[in-house]
Amino acid sequence: MSLLITGGTGYIGSHTVVELLNTNQDVVIVDNLANSSTKSLDRVEKITGIRPVFIEADICDKDAMRKVFSEHDISAVIHFAGLKAVGESTQIPLSYYHNNVSGTVALLEVMGENNVKNIVFSSSATVYGENNISPLVETMPTSATNPYGQTKLMVEHILFDLAKSDPEWSIISLRYFNPIGAHKSGLIGENPNGIPNNLLPFVSQVAVGRLPELNVWGDDYDTVDGTGVRDYIHVVDLALAHLKAVNALSILSGCTAINIGTGNGTSVLEIVNKFKEISGVDIPYKISPRRPGDIATVFAKADLAEELLDWQAERDLNAMIADTWRWQSQNPNGFE
Numbered sequence: 001m002s003l004l005i006t007g008g009t010g011y012i013g014s015h016t017v018v019e020l021l022n023t024n025q026d027v028v029i030v031d032n033l034a035n036s037s038t039k040s041l042d043r044v045e046k047i048t049g050i051r052p053v054f055i056e057a058d059i060c061d062k063d064a065m066r067k068v069f070s071e072h073d074i075s076a077v078i079h080f081a082g083l084k085a086v087g088e089s090t091q092i093p094l095s096y097y098h099n100n101v102s103g104t105v106a107l108l109e110v111m112g113e114n115n116v117k118n119i120v121f122s123s124s125a126t127v128y129g130e131n132n133i134s135p136l137v138e139t140m141p142t143s144a145t146n147p148y149g150q151t152k153l154m155v156e157h158i159l160f161d162l163a164k165s166d167p168e169w170s171i172i173s174l175r176y177f178n179p180i181g182a183h184k185s186g187l188i189g190e191n192p193n194g195i196p197n198n199l200l201p202f203v204s205q206v207a208v209g210r211l212p213e214l215n216v217w218g219d220d221y222d223t224v225d226g227t228g229v230r231d232y233i234h235v236v237d238l239a240l241a242h243l244k245a246v247n248a249l250s251i252l253s254g255c256t257a258i259n260i261g262t263g264n265g266t267s268v269l270e271i272v273n274k275f276k277e278i279s280g281v282d283i284p285y286k287i288s289p290r291r292p293g294d295i296a297t298v299f300a301k302a303d304l305a306e307e308l309l310d311w312q313a314e315r316d317l318n319a320m321i322a323d324t325w326r327w328q329s330q331n332p333n334g335f336e
């Protein structure tokens with residue numbers, strides 16, 4: 001039996017595939033390479049000694065997905081595939097709704113046809129919207145402030161409704177906080193297209209000289225030093241949470257949303273200073289106006305993951321930054 005990993009050549013998917021292969025789990029990757037390249041497969045093979053099965057296909061293409069299910073014995077799906085840029089989602093919302101929502105519905109339909117009713121979904125802390133106070137707890141009301149966030153919320157609603165309609169479905173929606181870091185080999189890591197929106201890829205591209213300076217979006221928030229606070233989580237810890245979630249699918253019924261974070265908050269300037277300390281490289285920055293849509297503080301209550309998945313984050317901020325820096329300094333232009 002194999003696990004189907006949609007989006008498995010991307011950032012979080014490739015790290016999860018490494019951990020699955022390390023535990024001798026058979027995987028089948030489906031990715032349309034919209035935001036990734038097959039070079040990540042070469043690197044995964046270098047790390048694990050195993051070349052994962054890869055099928056270039058779009059999850060929206062039901063015939064292609066039916067072929068995947070007919071040619072492979074799939075026991076469960078880890079569903080990473082999706083578009084993820086908040087800003088871009090406001091420019092091309094229909095592409096986001098089509099890809100993330102219609103694509104997931106198509107995938108679920110093909111899963112149902114094949115009687116595969118186990119899925120772990122990549123959700124996001126974005127579903128907590130802007131009105132809840134951290135620590136964010138799974139029972140809090142959800143909302144969305146942009147099309148990307150809407151797609152995550154809509155898919156969660158679809159998954160809850162599906163599980164309610166048919167008790168054979170077992171679904172876990174993992175709400176990721178801020179994934180950063182890279183595999184300790186420095187062979188795989190985050191490889192964003194164009195100018196990064198997220199803090200860590202931006203900081204690391206400043207560090208290798210690809211970008212001149214960081215804009216710190218606001219220093220007048222009610223936080224430790226005025227800059228935004230987030231719950232950064234090492235991508236390998238996040239990957240390991242997926243292994244635990246797949247195991248839990250056989251125990252948990254229905255649809256369960258679970259936070260995946262550390263429960264700790266770190267400010268932008270704390271990140272910048274830690275990055276300087278670990279890399280030994282200066283990170284020029286300037287304080288700029290607040291970024292629209294940002295909130296001061298976001299961090300998780302991470303207890304449910306421990307209770308239901310027997311998972312907690314193990315890698316600290318030093319490891320997150322050291323591994324980010326190893327990846328970026330060894331691969332200044334990503335996989336190119």
Ligand code: NAD
Binds near residue numbers: 030080
């Ligand atoms: P990523 O872009 O590196 O990986 C996503 C992968 O999905 C890419 O390889 C892309 O080519 C593929 N893909 C996109 N649309 C597809 C389609 N229609 N058919 C097949 N493949 C498709 O992103 P990531 O950071 O690894 O994120 C993985 C998932 O986690 C996404 O669903 C994302 O929304 C979610 N998530 C990410 C973060 C984050 O900060 N990275 C935070 C919360 C949630």
Ligand code: UFG
Binds near residue numbers: 086126149217268298
């Ligand atoms: N920041 C800067 N300068 C930058 C980039 C970011 O100062 O160039 C600051 C932001 O203002 C924020 C912090 O760094 O305070 C983190 O910003 P990110 O863009 O890295 O992360 P966000 O928390 O804003 O967004 C992330 C994901 C979204 C997801 C959201 C909620 O990118 O997809 O978390 O979990 F929706």
